[in-house]
Amino acid sequence: AQTVTQSQPEMSVQEAETVTLSCTYDTSENNYYLFWYKQPPSRQMILVIRQEAYKQQNATENRFSVNFQKAAKSFSLKISDSQLGDTAMYFCAFMKRRDDKIIFGKGTRLHILP
């Protein structure tokens, strides 16, 4: 069975700073996807970034980037130049390739302080 672990329940950073959220996962699969989702108080789950395990290059989306370490089964999210609108719950998630079932971690609550 696959598991996703987020060891930081809550974090706070000042606006414009850089913050890194940690995630580790456990799987025996070789082909899979990893995701970071953002869930603001509006409850809408929004995809932030996606990484395909067979791609060695780390995914980036504007201010968001990941550090994917496949051997270590680590998948951290870096938010650069953080903004007040980044305040939300962030979930790390795993999905086997050609599947539809997403397995989520317990989340990290991120506060961006003015």
Added chain:
Amino acid sequence: DAGVTQSPTHLIKTRGQQVTLRCSPKSGHDTVSWYQQALGQGPQFIFQYYEEEERQRGNFPDRFSGHQFPNYSSELNVNALLLGDSALYLCASSRGTGQGYEQYFGPGTRLTVT
């Protein structure tokens, strides 16, 4: 382009009652997955519907059942409600099966069981 919609936004039920939640997928999508998100937790996969059939199921009792209609919309039914069923219920849609990396989530239905 309408995204995933869910109704109702929230509702309150009493233990032992039955509830039906509804989901309309994003335009062009034909697969619907349901997730339960307890307070302070990450979402957990309940089941997935494609071509009006349940294709995958998570670790949920038979009290949780669903249906998919010819227009691809879906219902989640929960019988004999327990206090522990109180949660945010999220619906996600995608195009076809095995395309879970392109799932879009709805805003959820908040269910409170008293």
